[in-house]
Amino acid sequence: MREVNRGDIYSRVVRHVVAPMWAAWEGSPYLKHLARLRRAQYRTLEEVKADQFRRLRELLSHAYAHVPYYRSRFDAAGVRPEDVACLDDLRRLPVLTKDDIRANREAMVADNVPADRLHPRKTSGSTGVSLQFSVDDDSMQWKRGCTYRHDEWAGWRLGERVGLVWGNPEYKGSWRGWLRNALLHRGTYLDTLRMDDEAMRDFHSRIMREKPTLLFGHAHSLYLFACFVRDNGLEPPRPRGVISTAMVLHDYERRVVEETFGCRATNRYGCEEVSLIACECEAHQGLHVNMDTLVVECLRDGRPAEPGETGALVVTDLTNYGMPFIRYLVGDTARMAADPCSCGRGYPLIESLEGRIADYVRTPEGEYVSGISLTENFAMVLEGVKQMQIVQDRLDHLVFRVVPGEDGNQGLEADIASLVEQRFGRGMEHQVEYVDSIQSEESGKYRFCISKLDAAQAFRAGEAARQ
Structure with missing residues (x-):
């Protein structure tokens, strides 16, 4: 070898x-x-929690003093930063959704962070819905260092x-x-x-x-x-x-x-909004929660999920003071592990992630196109779309399910047709279906791209296309 x-x-x-x-x-x-x-990384869990909670208190105080959206949100919940005496108290605040961010983006920006220290970001993740937000420079440097540390684990x-x-x-x-x-x-x-x-x-x-x-x-x-x-x-x-x-x-x-x-393959989980959330180490016994820059909650019916129970992930970014994300509902679900990892690191483990699946599309010419990549080339560039889902029901046919935006859909079908030809070639047919909403799956996760071709069918089709 x-x-x-x-x-x-x-x-x-x-x-x-x-x-x-x-x-x-x-x-x-x-x-x-x-x-x-x-x-x-080898501190005890108690040491990690103490440092995490100290940083959380500082973030909450900053958000209340300098972010109009959170000041009104705290007041509406009857909570002041000093009332959060432990992590359980954090649940007195409501979760932050993507719709909340879209509706209140300007009010979520801190008034004491200079505009030239903010970096605009736009993502649809795996949800198919575009989201615009900002990350301050200090936060980006923390995320960069954190990502490199986890790269070293591989x-x-x-x-x-x-x-x-x-x-x-x-x-x-x-x-x-x-x-x-x-x-x-x-x-x-x-x-x-x-x-x-x-x-x-x-x-x-x-x-x-x-x-x-x-x-x-x-x-x-x-x-x-x-x-x-x-x-x-x-x-x-x-x-x-x-x-x-x-x-x-x-x-x-x-x-x-x-x-x-x-x-060995190292499994990693994160999102554009808060960066790295959890990652496997060299022991590969689960994904260590990134407690150094985040607070990660796994909730079932509003309470912490028991080990082995599936719960919704809610994340607080401890580093982004420019546009804080406090109790952000990511949209993914997970199961927490009961036992610590044998590697010696104290960070809790995510046993498994549920519903984070984006299928790939197979073109008639035998090419594979990643569903994650398609979000950047459809959902994020098309105007007049509130939400979209791509379904491949045949090798040469796609269905675009579209929830129109408030401004209507004038010219949308022509734009989709142009993108289909660019990305998939002239051999790919398609149709556009307008719907009022696109439902999540039973797991609670919305999938932007769904392939109804089974793996064997796709591979056989690819072999035929190459002959």
């Missing part, structure tokens, strides 16, 4: 020279946060190359992005919007040459690439680890990924 990829000489240069100099030039403290988070080290099975690489938008990627981030991308044979073969050639120590990407997309490598008899890359995110990594997918690449 070929030796596992190791970091090259330049990765050490990045780690000890380029990254510190770049952080100093940017005025970014993320490396200091990373060092602190490394030291903090065996990667700062400065080493990464193969990314991901959509719409941001670095291509400017020469600065190209330079940053070449010198610092060192990412090689397989765009999940075009996972055809040619693109996957090209990605395989590049990562075999560049030898990344980490493969990172959407769960389904990593699985599809692993199947491509296996089914075409290609020599598999040998990273130290694989990080799977954005959707549920099913057991059958994990087996294929791990057997193909010869290493």
Whole structure:
């Protein structure tokens, strides 16, 4: 068996020279946060909780004093920040929904955070509904440090190359992005919007040459690439680890990924609004809750769910003072584990995530298109859409279920037709269905993209298309 990829000489240069100099030039403290988070990860659960609650009290005081929306929200609930004497008291505040954010976005911005310290964000996640919000600069640096620490749990080290099975690489938008990627981030991308044979073969050639120590990407997309490598008899890359995110990594997918690449797959969970929520460690006994920058509640009927019970996830971001997210209802469900992890870290474990599934679409030409990537190319660019769902009922047919926005749907069908041809080719037919609402599944999770093709059918169709 070929030796596992190791970091090259330049990765050490990045780690000890380029990254510190770049952080100093940017005025970014993320490396200091990373060092602190490394030291903090083996604290006892009691120590972690004490630090978490201290930061929560500071956030609540800030939100009441400087965020008009939360001041009125606290007053309506009859709660002052000092009334929250323990984590259980946090439940006296109502949850924050996506509709709340859309309706009160301007009032949710803190009056003491300069506008030039706020970074606008727009996401639809896996819900198919666009959401606009802001993250302050300090929060972004905390999230960056936290993400790198969890990347290290999969065996990667700062400065080493990464193969990314991901959509719409941001670095291509400017020469600065190209330079940053070449010198610092060192990412090689397989765009999940075009996972055809040619693109996957090209990605395989590049990562075999560049030898990344980490493969990172959407769960389904990593699985599809692993199947491509296996089914075409290609020599598999040998990273130290694989990080799977954005959707549920099913057991059958994990087996294929791990057997193909010869290493363990690390399951990660997060969302654009608050970044990393939970992640597996090297013991792979569940996903450690990120208590260093978040408060994560798992609730069933308004109470904390018992271990093994399915509950709704509610998250408070302890770092984003510019536009606080306090008791944010993410829209996903999970089951908490009863026992701690054997790794020695005190963070509680999520036993399993429920309902975080976004299917991929298969084109008549044999390409795979990630459902997560489609949110960025349909739900986020179409005007006049309140909510959307894409259903593939045949290999050559899609159904677009659309809840129209208040401004109507003039020109919408022509825009959808244009996007379908761009993304799926002329062989893909489609229809648009206007509906009053799109219901969640029994799990409580709304799925933006649903494929009614079973895996075997899709693979057989792909083989036929290539012949």
